[in-house]
Amino acid sequence: MSRRPVNLSRRSPDGGGLPFVGSIQAKSRSSPFISIGLVVVGAILLIGYCYSNSGGASVDIKGLSRFEGGASCTLEVLQAFPVLKKAYGDSMRKVLHVGPDTCSVVSGLLKEEETEAWGIEPYELDDVNANCKTLVRKGIVRVADLKFPLPYRSKSFSLVIASDALDYLSPRYLNKSLPELARVAADGVVIFAGYPGQQRAKDGEVAKFGRPAKLRSSSWWIRFFVQTSLEENEAAGKKFEQASAKRSYKPACQVFHLKAYP
Incomplete structure (x- = not known):
């Protein structure tokens, strides 16, 4: 501004x-x-x-929130990064983030040692800064509709993290997008989803996303994972809980740990 x-x-x-x-x-x-x-x-x-x-300073993660008075799961990704690193170890070396404000997430991840990061922005990029334009020009961040196959080969990334994106998809399109996330991942998929009853997106964001967020319960997600043949990554989930307890970290979003396809 x-x-x-x-x-x-x-x-x-x-x-x-x-x-x-x-x-x-x-x-x-x-x-x-x-x-x-x-x-x-x-x-x-x-x-x-x-x-x-210009991207020279550290990422202002407080500016990422897309929910007025509610939680942003994209903001949560950067806050949870130290915990994710403890839970996944070497799997955090090559990460794909999928969700809005992915330029900010990718910029934050690239500041970490021995971490490569890419991003998929599901919506149009409006009023982005110079740093985001550079990431797009280099092909590090791409704009892609999650209703279609992702522009990557299978197992291109060790870990795929999705936030603030799947909540806006109907089950019909989730049946396509979730398997795609598992396809391009080698070690696992982490999904950050909102809790039922959290503040929904503002009217302007609803128009952009095409529909209001469907904030689903954990039992709904688990049933859906089973229907799409996605297995829970119990080992990574336990490590994530242990690391969260040590750091007194309490996620503001639901966090699901899934295995990649064999």
Whole structure:
């Protein structure tokens, strides 16, 4: 968002012929130092703002929330990354994230040592920053409809993480998209889904996604996984719970751990 520069300095009026002229002149002598200080502070803030937009600063994960007053599962992915790393170990070396704001997630993952990351953005990219445009230009982030096959070979990634995307798909399309996530994964799939009763997307987001989020219960998801021949990754799930307990981490979203297809 552009900001209009504000002129913070003011000229002091000529104090000749006015009462208390001495005090006014004293203030006018000190005002240049105040003005200079304000200009310096403003310049620092402006540089910091531009630097963060260029991708040079750390990711502001608080800006990822797509739910007004609710939970963002995309935000949750970055918060859960240390726990995921403990649970999956070497499987975190080559990660595909699927979901909105994937540029921010991929940027955060790429800052981790020995981690390669790619992203699938299911919706149109509007008003993206320079860093996101660079990721798209390099092919690291792609825009792809989850209702169709993903543009990757089988087992292209060690781990696939999906967030804030599957909640918007009907069972008809989930039957296609979920097997695709398992197909391109070598070690497993992690799904971050909202809880029933959480704040739904705002009206503007509903128009973009085409439908409101269907926040389903864990039992609904488990039944659906069984129907699509996807098995729970119990070993990874237990490690995730243990690592979460050690870090006092409580997910704001449902987290499901699935095995990749053989």
